Amino acid sequence: MSVDVESILRTVDHELPPFPPKVIMLATGEPMVIRQASRDEIPDILPHVEALIHHDRDFYDVVAARVYSELLGHFKHRYQDQYLLVAQCDGHLAAVVNGRAVDAKTGMSLHTLGLRRGLRAGAHAFAAKMEYHFDQLGHQEVLIVAESPIGFRRWMIEYKLEKRFEIPHELGGCPSWSLTRALFDRARGSLVVGSRPVGKELLAKAMAAILPPTDPPKMAPDFLAATRARYDSTGTAIIARTQK
Amino acid sequence: MNKQILGYKCKKCGHVQYPYHSRCKKCGHTEWRGFDIVFDTAPLPQDGKLLTFTHLYALPPDFEAVTVSFGIVELSDGHRITGQLKIEAPKIGMKVQGKVELVRQEGYTKHWGLVFYSAA
């Protein structure tokens, strides 16, 4: 009898409870729906993540590359106990957040990828995933790291996270920070917003399809190309880059 | 030592100014003693009424607090001063009492300044 190798390689996923969708009004006045996305929807999301892998700004490249690998791993059953939430405006993707249940008490926050900038879409989605950890998964703490200064300000400072530096985080082995249930309960009033239930039509629109982001992060127009030596490895632009 | 914030009194016209300017703000006089510019100094009063205030949530990176409150206070002798507030719910016009405390530490440098409390 042949051994079913796939069954050996596959993760042994636990059944994770559903995330009750919610809706948040953005600064533009548009409603943004945050809901759980299923494994089957991952192929609809990946192209939009892939586009950002070469976006060398605010660590979008690192975050997008890792989100891509996590989602692909999840899709092909190589990433244990991962969940995925998406934020959508009129069906269009605005943010992707994911995380993992480590055990009954501990959650591991993976990534927050904002696909619309300047409207705190990512911050709203992050708050939603913390809600999921504490309210649905029943975790007592969630381990978090930031890969960009923006993330650091949002999570570490706004939520006043505690240090768990003795625990290497799954993302690159960096020292972990912890959002405990007590800290989260304190932040609920100010940082966790939005309402439930989501209107029928709004939800139907969001569930129907994940549409491409309307205004994904893009590099500034390269108006300065005329005067600088970007491709010259001895050029000043490179010096400026390494000074950062 | 009881720390104080000083006002600088002109040797000619007696006008007291805060903060320090290198000559008298009112009469333009500079009192020279050799190469030194001299003023008489006198501690400013520390009580007054609150003129305006703010709670700042984006603090310079050397602050650990989440928010610090600042206010402009009209002191009982009419001088105005900017200081930190330690008042739960400040109101324009309220009476306040100041105290000189450590207000900021940048590396090894300590800054002392007025911190105001409710006088009610």
Added chain:
Amino acid sequence: MRDVYVVGIGITSFTRLDYPLAEIAAYPALQAMQDAGLDKVDHVYVANMGGGRVSNQTALGSAVVDHLCLWPVGAETIENGPASGASAIKTGAMAIASGMMDTVLVTGAERMNEVNSLEATDFVATLAHPMAERIYGVTLPALAGMFTRLYMERYGVTSRHLAMVAIKNHANACLNQFAHVQNKISMDGILDGKDASHNNPVIADPLRFFDICPVSDGGAAVILASAEVAKKLGKPLVKLAGFGQATDTHAVHEREDPTALTAVRLAADKAFKMAKLKPADVDVAELHDAFTILEIAESEEVGFFEKGKGHLALERGETALNGKLPINTSGGLKARGHAVGATGIAQAHEIVLQLRGDAKKRQVKDAKVGFTCNFGGFGNNVVCLAMVRE
């Protein structure tokens, strides 16, 4: 005294730019030279605030001349805090008015990319009074917060008025391809809605996130010339008809009336007097809205509206793009962005575009007279410019 004309303009995107500071200044300068049809100038002034401390580039004037291969012309860096840009234009205009120079390049640049926004705010706070303000942790937003509270108390300005400024300027910026923030925002989203407090958190009470300008990288340039040169170049004639500057006490608390922006009033008076114009003659203006409250307060101090009535004019839509006196058609500092040293020049850039009739979708109809107010410190060093289409 000779007349001064603006014969060339150039600008970069206001955003985050991964290029050395000198290139950010050189790029718009080249555009401006091309626009004017000049390949040399008599002198160069470069406006910048943070070169030495933030970008590790001192003597920026020399670096820019080198980029532009303009040796051996004279060059200086002009640093006057956030008003560096208009200060440099004023200095260039004086050089031409005096008869010493016939053409002057004025370019400005800032690059805050190296530092995060808290460090950038801390850097800008170095312009506050070191002993009486900065030691307490006071930053520009804190000074603006205290100013706003008093203004609200005294004149009935509300958070709604502040939000109206932000919404207007964001909408204008959506029509400006060089603007930093091109997001249309709504009253529900930033003030009225249930989730608005999270979208628009308090930064310096009562000022919120959308009341405060972003920290941008960017550059802008103008070329100034004498009447003789300007007429030869054949560009639409935009005259820098007046400029004025005034200072005030370093510490805000030392001012007789902390809600008065005396330096704005005096600088504007001088500029109008020199240009032989009145505030009522102005068709389009760029005011220094680093904080939304400043657009309202400055619109009063420069003489467009009575003191304490600016917010009412805003309510009536008079300052909107299609209003009687459109203010900040570029998006202002609030949305076009605030690249500190370049801001005053970007304001002049917008006015020249408008007076030439080249502002496309955001063109103010028949704009003949334009005005800018570049606000340095917290109102302790202000430069105003008045421009006229001939």
